[in-house]
Amino acid sequence: MTEAEFLARYDPADYPRPALAVDLVLLGLRGGRPVVLLGPRAQHPHAGRWALPGGFVGIAEDLEAAAGRVLREKAGAAQAYLEQLFTFGALTRDPRMRIVSVAYLGLLTEAALAEALAQAPSLRAAALTLPAAPDGPAEAATERGEGLPLAFDHGEILGVALRRLRGKLDYSEVGFALLPPLFTLRQLQDVHEAILGTALNKPAFRRRMLDRGWLAPTGRHEAGTSYRPAELFRFQKTP
Amino acid sequence: MTEAEFLARYDPADYPRPALAVDLVLLGLRGGRPVVLLGPRAQHPHAGRWALPGGFVGIAEDLEAAAGRVLREKAGAAQAYLEQLFTFGALTRDPRMRIVSVAYLGLLTEAALAEALAQAPSLRAAALTLPAAPDGPAEAATERGEGLPLAFDHGEILGVALRRLRGKLDYSEVGFALLPPLFTLRQLQDVHEAILGTALNKPAFRRRMLDRGWLAPTGRHEAGTSYRPAELFRFQKTP
DNA sequence: TTAGTTATGCGCGAAATGGATATAAGTCAA
DNA sequence: TTGACTTATATCCATTTCGCGCATAACTAA
Numbered sequence: 001m002t003e004a005e006f007l008a009r010y011d012p013a014d015y016p017r018p019a020l021a022v023d024l025v026l027l028g029l030r031g032g033r034p035v036v037l038l039g040p041r042a043q044h045p046h047a048g049r050w051a052l053p054g055g056f057v058g059i060a061e062d063l064e065a066a067a068g069r070v071l072r073e074k075a076g077a078a079q080a081y082l083e084q085l086f087t088f089g090a091l092t093r094d095p096r097m098r099i100v101s102v103a104y105l106g107l108l109t110e111a112a113l114a115e116a117l118a119q120a121p122s123l124r125a126a127a128l129t130l131p132a133a134p135d136g137p138a139e140a141a142t143e144r145g146e147g148l149p150l151a152f153d154h155g156e157i158l159g160v161a162l163r164r165l166r167g168k169l170d171y172s173e174v175g176f177a178l179l180p181p182l183f184t185l186r187q188l189q190d191v192h193e194a195i196l197g198t199a200l201n202k203p204a205f206r207r208r209m210l211d212r213g214w215l216a217p218t219g220r221h222e223a224g225t226s227y228r229p230a231e232l233f234r235f236q237k238t239p
Numbered sequence: 240m241t242e243a244e245f246l247a248r249y250d251p252a253d254y255p256r257p258a259l260a261v262d263l264v265l266l267g268l269r270g271g272r273p274v275v276l277l278g279p280r281a282q283h284p285h286a287g288r289w290a291l292p293g294g295f296v297g298i299a300e301d302l303e304a305a306a307g308r309v310l311r312e313k314a315g316a317a318q319a320y321l322e323q324l325f326t327f328g329a330l331t332r333d334p335r336m337r338i339v340s341v342a343y344l345g346l347l348t349e350a351a352l353a354e355a356l357a358q359a360p361s362l363r364a365a366a367l368t369l370p371a372a373p374d375g376p377a378e379a380a381t382e383r384g385e386g387l388p389l390a391f392d393h394g395e396i397l398g399v400a401l402r403r404l405r406g407k408l409d410y411s412e413v414g415f416a417l418l419p420p421l422f423t424l425r426q427l428q429d430v431h432e433a434i435l436g437t438a439l440n441k442p443a444f445r446r447r448m449l450d451r452g453w454l455a456p457t458g459r460h461e462a463g464t465s466y467r468p469a470e471l472f473r474f475q476k477t478p
Numbered sequence: 479t480t481a482g483t484t485a486t487g488c489g490c491g492a493a494a495t496g497g498a499t500a501t502a503a504g505t506c507a508a
Numbered sequence: 509t510t511g512a513c514t515t516a517t518a519t520c521c522a523t524t525t526c527g528c529g530c531a532t533a534a535c536t537a538a
Contacts, residue, residue: 016298017256020339059255059337063328087326087341089302098298100259100341102326186516201496206517208495221504227514228503425485440527445486447526460534466483467534 018089018098022066023054023154025085025161026075026106028113028125029178032194035125036158037075037108037116038140038148045095046151050126050140052158054101067104076119080106081177086160093153103157105164107177130162130197138162162195169195173214176235184222184230185209213238257328257337261305262293262393264324264400265314265345267352267364268417271433274364275397276314276347276355277379277387284334285390289365289379291397293340306343315358319345320416325399332392342396344403346416369401369436377401401434408434412453415474423461423469424448452477 026037038050053074057066064082071077082104089100108116117123126140126148137155140148150158168174169192178191189205209215216236221229265276277289292313296305303321310316321343328339347355356362365379365387376394379387389397407413408431417430428444448454455475460468 015295018259018296018298020257020259056254057257057328057339059257060330062330063326063339084326087302087323089296089341091299091301100296100302102328102339184516202516203497203518204495211494225515226505228505228516230516423485441485442487442529443525443527464484465536467485467536469485 018100020057021054021099021101022057022063022070023052023088023101023103023157024067024070024075024082024106025052025103025158026071026077026080026108026116027128027161027165027178028108028110029191029194030110030113030125032190034128034162034194035113036128036140036161037113037120037123038126038150038154039074039120039123041151049149049151050124050154051151052103052154053123057102063102067102067106071106074120075106075116075123077106077108077112077116080108080112081174082106083174085157085164088153088157090153101157103161105161107165107174109178109180111180128158128162130159135159135163165195173235173237176214179235182218182220182232182234184232185215186230188233257339259296260293260338260340261296261302261309262291262327262340262342262396263306263309263314263321263345264291264342264397265310265316265319265347265355266367266400266404266417267347267349268430268433269349269352269364271429273367273401273433274352275367275379275400276352276359276362277365277389277393278313278359278362280390288388288390289363289393290390291342291393292359292362296341302341306341306345310345313359314345314355314362316345316347316351316355319347319351320413321345322413324396324403327392327396329392340396342400344400346404346413348417348419350419367397367401369398374398374402404434412474412476415453418474421457421459421471421473423471424454425469427472 028035037053039053041047041049041051053070055066055070055074057063061069063084067082071080071082085103085105087100087102091098093099113125117125127143128138128140130138136159138158139155140150140158142148165174175188175191179187185206188209189200189202192205193200214235215233218232218234220232222232223229267274276292278292280286280288280290292309294305294309294313296302300308302323306321310319310321324342324344326339326341330337332338352364356364366382367377367379369377375398377397378394379389379397381387404413414427414430418426424445427448428439428441431444432439453474454472457471457473459471461471462468
């Protein structure tokens with residue numbers, strides 16, 4: 001049999017295929033720190049560890065559709081900003097069988113985070129921290145700082161997610177996905193500082209954001225403060 | 240049957256799975272313009288169109304290993320810088336069956352490009368251009384400017400690839416993957432200008448690159464020029 | 479020796495940035 | 509009503525970065 005004949009008869013349907021899944025890194029902010037939604041693993045493997053919400057991709061299901069379905073069914077969040085992050089395919093990432101997982105990054109506003117936690121009681125919002133190393137896994141912890149062991153390669157996935165978000169924050173519009181429709185400049189700066197983990201210079205931050213053309217002034221101001229109320233802005237896409 | 244019982248018995252191995260493939264965007268430079276390696280499709284579907292080198296992922300094969308295997312077997316290139324690009328999973332991207340493809344970006348030096356073309360005679364290096372739209376597909380053409388029709392969603396993949404490369408070029412080290420081990424600052428600038436499609440200011444480019452700490456002077460100079468020979472540099476990773 | 483060509487280095491003005499400070503606008507308590 | 513207090517907003521200035529022109533260096537060719 002020549003190579004051409006072999007190739008003509010080659011049918012990948014005859015060969016075993018890896019299973020294909022999606023995993024969701026659902027990030028929000030709480031108390032000025034990034035948190036991620038994790039669920040407990042009750043059974044083997046990695047019983048007792050904490051895992052990202054995920055699910056298998058249907059044979060007639062788009063990748064984005066699968067991510068949206070997992071978001072609805074397993075995280076109880078009706079809507080969130082979702083973007084594809086990276087595809088993880090190491091041979092040993094799941095001891096049961098070969099599973100290749102397309103990871104998605106999802107950003108939740110404070111309201112969406114609260115709704116997700118209410119709809120999916122088994123999930124918890126774990127504090128997310130990143131070691132100083134240029135790459136490597138992120139770490140999850142409770143509010144009190146007790147480390148939460150992560151299942152599978154989900155620490156690696158979280159590391160990629162938080163670094164991607166940090167890298168895109170300044171030049172892209174992702175930061176607004178963590179804010180309500182109306183927000184103040186201080187709230188926007190709080191979001192950036194929480195994600196980056198560093199303090200930012202206020203006048204410089206204001207200038208940069210206003211020059212980007214992303215902020216539409218509303219003329220309205222926040223209410224209920226005991227000090228001078230800040231103006232409320234709305235996000236508008238760059239034309 | 241309760242949901243818990245259903246989930247306990249649920250075995251994704253029982254359900255049909257999408258096929259999983261890798262596709263390689265192998266970019267190089269020729270005549271100061273980006274080119275991509277494409278192969279002709281002889282059979283249905285998309286017969287007569289041009290496609291990226293690709294292959295199915297083995298059940299016991301890493302994603303990176305699959306990309307490396309395709310690079311060796313179908314593109315004849317022994318080594319190239321490879322990085323994961325994006326995963327394409329639209330339902331209709333292949334009319335035969337559901338195929339999810341993990342696209343990889345590969346960068347070839349001029350020598351590697353020539354070697355690949357010699358080893359894999361069916362491939363051709365097609366000129367790659369990007370319409371002005373912020374997203375959408377890229378276009379391939381012959382040296383004379385005649386358009387080459389692309390198979391499947393490979394135009395979309397090429398669009399993502401070239402935009403990713405443009406975005407990373409300035410702040411990352413990918414540019415050096417298109418150069419031989421020893422190179423001049425002018426060659427480095429030529430690479431950047433070819434990828435970005437714009438002219439760059441020479442003194443500013445020199446300053447920025449030298450300040451990055453990526454360039455190790457060798458003291459040696461290029462030979463065979465009919466003008467002042469430029470110093471040869473070597474790429475060194477940032478410490 | 480001279481013209482031609484490119485590499486390399488220098489200097490200047492524009493623009494962006496960090497940081498401090500002044501002023502504005504609200505609440506709250508006396 | 510007034511003044512202390514807090515935060516928003518605007519202004520100003522020193523520093524850095526960047527774009528850009530130009531002078532000088534180094535080599536070949538005639």
